[in-house]
Amino acid sequence: MKNSHIVSIMYDGSIHKPSAGDYTITMSNGKQVTLQDSDLTITGHNNGVSDVGNYSVDLSEAGKTRIGNLLGSDFTLVGGSSTATFNITKQKGTASLTSGSKVYDGKKVSASNYQPTLTLRDALGHTLDTIKLTSGQYNISSDSSAVGTYEITLSSAEIKALEEKYSNYDIDFNAVKASFTITSQNIPDNHGGGSSVTPSTPSTPSNPSTPNSSSSSSSSSGPVTPGNVAVKGTVVYAIKKIGLYDSKNFAKHNRKAWYVQKPRIYRPMFVVTGYTRDSNGVLRYKVRDVNHLTKNRGKTGYITASWNYVRPVYYEDSHATITVINPRGVNGYNKASLTGKVKNYKQGTVLKAKKVVSHNLTTRFVLSNGQYVTANRKLVQMGRHAIPTKVRAKGAINRYSNVKLTKRNKHYSANQRKTFKVYGFDYSQANSTKHHGTLRYRVDGGYITGNTKYINIIK
Structure with a gap:
């Protein structure tokens, strides 16, 4: 028995069995017998396979019986040779590690309140796992308390453990890197603020460094620190289900709208127009809905400021490669104002970027060819992301x-x-x-x- 063509599928977590249409069997007298799915089995795996590997395909006991009956009493079906195979290949995946920052406080990075989060995604960008790393799972280059930027990488033991656990995915864990930045005390820390533009006057509320939390998705638990408070006038989007409220004190009776968790390319966006705190001191964003094609467009109110629920729409940091994820693609322009269109880059295109530049309260990637493209996270994603073809x-x-x-x-x-x-x-x-x-x-x-x-x- 042999393959009629190469049978190879990408890992998808499903159980697979050989299909009769992919194989042929020839008797010693040259006669070919039409196969049925039940005639075939994967050697040593009668119930099918799901994991990555190269498997041998042979006749099942039921298949041997059926074909023997077809041949009749004049023939005896004896063992033969099979070169038939069934292959499951690794699915491309990506891994990203969150960066961190603080204002100089005399403590080493390792003594800071920093717990990097490792996010693993499959070929479509769907989250496979989110892991909060602890000491021993990551390395800090030249750990120190001095002002500067420190590279964060996965430890060799963690890489080994991840490669074993996610053996069905092609993920380069050795390339996963993040950074932790210590800034001097007289330089405002704007990590995660949605723009590299620093306002001339403080735009965050008093005492923003006090961690705050609340009890549900309507009030959205999670720390709020100076490093992840969005700058007034910038755009944030919701990564989980959130509510828009009439009051800073969130309650069912003053909720104006729910926003369900959406795929990355359709996450709801809001312009931050101000700040306030509820009666418990929890920070809130005063916002305006800028989702122009939804029924809530233009609505104003209050949303959570928790980093666990809302993030800046625009990248601040430069990345060597970005992938276009917008179904309509993104345009390359001659100017940072996104004027002077040069070409459209289709969804799935991987672009090489050399830096990020600011334009008003947004950012742009500057490509290696000198063109400018949006740095909107709904339209492009850092790294290389394979899309099924x-x-x-x-x-x-x-x-x-x-x-x-x-x-x-x-x-x-x-x-x-x-x-x-x-x-x-x-x-x-x-x-x-x-x-x-x-x-x-x-x-x-x-x-x-x-x-x-x-x-x-x-x-």
């Missing part, structure tokens, strides 16, 4: 002309096992504040589901 239907599947999958324009039967070239991804319910949205793939002629229950990612 080919998928195969597991059974019958429909294609639609719209991302909501309500206008079917083509049906493919289960026997076709249709293979699609993928041009990008998107989500339904893009402008809904009540629904998260569901992954879709853009293919020739429309959209198909991105649910791995119905498709296999080939590459």
